[in-house]
Amino acid sequence: MRLVPSPGLHEDSWHDEIETALHGEDGGAAGAAWRELRADVRVLAPPMSAEFERLLSDRVGEWTAAPPDDKAAPQRRLPRRGFKRLRLPSGRLRLPSPGHLRTAGLLATAACTLAIAGLIAASMQPSGQSARRELRPASAVPATRRNRVDELGPANPSAGVKASAGASGGVSNAGRAEAAANVPAGGEGALSAPGHVQQLTASVTLSSSPGEVQSLADRVTSLAVRDGGFVQSSQVQQQAQGTSEATLDLKVPSAQLSSALAALGRLAPVRAENQSLQDITGEYDAARRNLADAVAERKALLQALAKAVTQAQIESLRQQLALAGGAITRTQSSLRAVSRQASTSALEVTVVGDARAAGLTLHQGLHDAGRVLTVALVVLLIGTAVLVPLVAMCVILLLGGRAWRRHLRERALA
Amino acid sequence: MHGYAISLLGDRQSAEDVTALAFERLYRCRARLDSARGTPRAWLFAIVRNAALDELRRRRRHPSSSAADAPDTEDERSSSALERAERRATVRTALALLSRREQEVVLLKFHGQLSNGELARVLGISETNAGTRVHRALTRLREGCAELDRQEVA
Numbered sequence: 251m252r253l254v255p256s257p258g259l260h261e262d263s264w265h266d267e268i269e270t271a272l273h274g275e276d277g278g279a280a281g282a283a284w285r286e287l288r289a290d291v292r293v294l295a296p297p298m299s300a301e302f303e304r305l306l307s308d309r310v311g312e313w314t315a316a317p318p319d320d321k322a323a324p325q326r327r328l329p330r331r332g333f334k335r336l337r338l339p340s341g342r343l344r345l346p347s348p349g350h351l352r353t354a355g356l357l358a359t360a361a362c363t364l365a366i367a368g369l370i371a372a373s374m375q376p377s378g379q380s381a382r383r384e385l386r387p388a389s390a391v392p393a394t395r396r397n398r399v400d401e402l403g404p405a406n407p408s409a410g411v412k413a414s415a416g417a418s419g420g421v422s423n424a425g426r427a428e429a430a431a432n433v434p435a436g437g438e439g440a441l442s443a444p445g446h447v448q449q450l451t452a453s454v455t456l457s458s459s460p461g462e463v464q465s466l467a468d469r470v471t472s473l474a475v476r477d478g479g480f481v482q483s484s485q486v487q488q489q490a491q492g493t494s495e496a497t498l499d500l501k502v503p504s505a506q507l508s509s510a511l512a513a514l515g516r517l518a519p520v521r522a523e524n525q526s527l528q529d530i531t532g533e534y535d536a537a538r539r540n541l542a543d544a545v546a547e548r549k550a551l552l553q554a555l556a557k558a559v560t561q562a563q564i565e566s567l568r569q570q571l572a573l574a575g576g577a578i579t580r581t582q583s584s585l586r587a588v589s590r591q592a593s594t595s596a597l598e599v600t601v602v603g604d605a606r607a608a609g610l611t612l613h614q615g616l617h618d619a620g621r622v623l624t625v626a627l628v629v630l631l632i633g634t635a636v637l638v639p640l641v642a643m644c645v646i647l648l649l650g651g652r653a654w655r656r657h658l659r660e661r662a663l664a
Numbered sequence: 665m666h667g668y669a670i671s672l673l674g675d676r677q678s679a680e681d682v683t684a685l686a687f688e689r690l691y692r693c694r695a696r697l698d699s700a701r702g703t704p705r706a707w708l709f710a711i712v713r714n715a716a717l718d719e720l721r722r723r724r725r726h727p728s729s730s731a732a733d734a735p736d737t738e739d740e741r742s743s744s745a746l747e748r749a750e751r752r753a754t755v756r757t758a759l760a761l762l763s764r765r766e767q768e769v770v771l772l773k774f775h776g777q778l779s780n781g782e783l784a785r786v787l788g789i790s791e792t793n794a795g796t797r798v799h800r801a802l803t804r805l806r807e808g809c810a811e812l813d814r815q816e817v818a
Binding site for chain 2: 265291296302
């Protein structure tokens with residue numbers, strides 16, 4: 251065997267020597283020895299099979315024959331007739347396609363960014379202003395708080411009287427429960443907690459253009475009447491310049507307050523809303539107690555009248571009976587008034603006609619444009635804030651994955 | 665390239681798979697080929713190397729699913745030159761005595777005829793490191809051949 255001479259002390263010159271020899275330049279005996287060693291190493295590997303060589307040549311010929319700008323060619327041809335399919339029917343040794351991985355990564359990142367930005371923007375949306383939305387009264391929300399409703403309405407004022415008549419003094423929960431049994435199905439209104447009588451009030455401010463204040467007030471009135479309510483007072487103030495305003499004090503059935511508020515929200519943009527709930531159980535109980543007392547007193551007077559023997563006693567008892575009858579009438583009125591408070595809700599609607607709400611003016615246009623730009627900037631800022639850590643994480647994962655893959659490959663050589 | 669793959673894998677079928685994949689990948693990614701980052705040949709060998717190492721890893725995980733073919737010795741059997749046959753046997757033995765990393769460097773150098781810069785690109789190391797590895801591997805190969813030759817003479 252021909253031995254290759256040892257390299258010199260300088261590695262660079264050794265590399266130059268071997269590069270010269272391997273690239274076919276003469277290099278003397280040493281060069282020939284290197285070339286011989288290379289040939290010996292190369293011949294250890296069996297040559298390519300004729301069939302594979304032919305396939306490879308054909309395929310490379312196809313590729314080189316394709317127009318250089320035909321970008322769709324590899325996607326069209328290779329998945330069907332590529333060597334991956336020809337040589338690897340079982341799919342082994344399949345390399346990941348970096349293009350597909352990159353596209354999938356970009357799509358996933360974009361989707362995550364949009365989803366997170368949307369969630370953040372949704373959570374940051376202001377809750378009370380300048381939005382058409384469905385309004386629901388506070389008492390209408392919890393289902394468990396709808397069990398007693400409206401039994402005190404004008405249509406059924408005697409329920410409380412009957413209950414109190416059965417009880418000799420004060421008002422029992424059984425009386426309220428009996429009244430609750432008379433509630434029509436689907437009723438919804440003033441009573442929220444079991445055993446409590448409550449009064450609802452609400453106020454809504456609608457925005458409109460100055461010219462539409464009157465018509466909007468009319469529509470609000472129609473709405474209240476349609477829902478079984480009425481207008482207690484109204485005031486419309488029209489000005490030649492500046493703002494116009496209409497104030498309407500409405501009374502609507504408590505059961506209809508929810509739908510009335512929702513309908514108002516559909517009529518015009520709601521600028522502000524306020525709802526309050528007041529417990530009037532004490533007033534209600536006091537009125538029923540007074541009624542029961544008056545009824546009991548009248549009953550006692552009637553019994554006394556039956557036993558009276560002198561004319562003076564009879565006259566005196568009749569006068570007292572007249573007074574007792576008046577007291578019963580008053581307490582019944584008082585009870586009806588309390589019942590009415592509970593069964594009807596006060597709804598104050600303010601319609602504000604503002605020139606800025608008129609639309610299609612230069613000022614409004616500039617204002618809207620400013621808002622659009624602000625929102626766009628906020629979304630951009632949120633998107634960037636979301637995207638930066640996501641991209642950083644993706645880069646770290648990508649680099650880590652590459653390093654790990656390389657480490658695994660290098661371990662295959664260990 | 666095919667020779668490098670078959671020397672690394674010892675299996676003609678896998679070597680052909682890897683070669684085909686390398687060409688296909690090169691064609692599909694030809695638009696992204698940046699000559700400043702390396703020659704197409706270095707890129708091809710890098711693809712072949714990665715695929716071959718993946719296959720070696722797969723064989724480690726599933727040793728029963730593949731059987732490495734013995735290198736084709738048809739050429740040797742038909743060779744009439746005894747001296748050449750002996751020399752090749754010596755080279756094969758000396759090559760087998762090298763570590764896998766050294767074998768790989770030798771195979772890349774001789775099969776791929778890669779420069780040190782291209783080798784560095786394929787192996788993902790610096791050019792200086794590649795030159796050192798080449799020097800060390802070829803020196804050990806040469807010394808191994810000499811040692812085997814001396815043993816044969818003795």
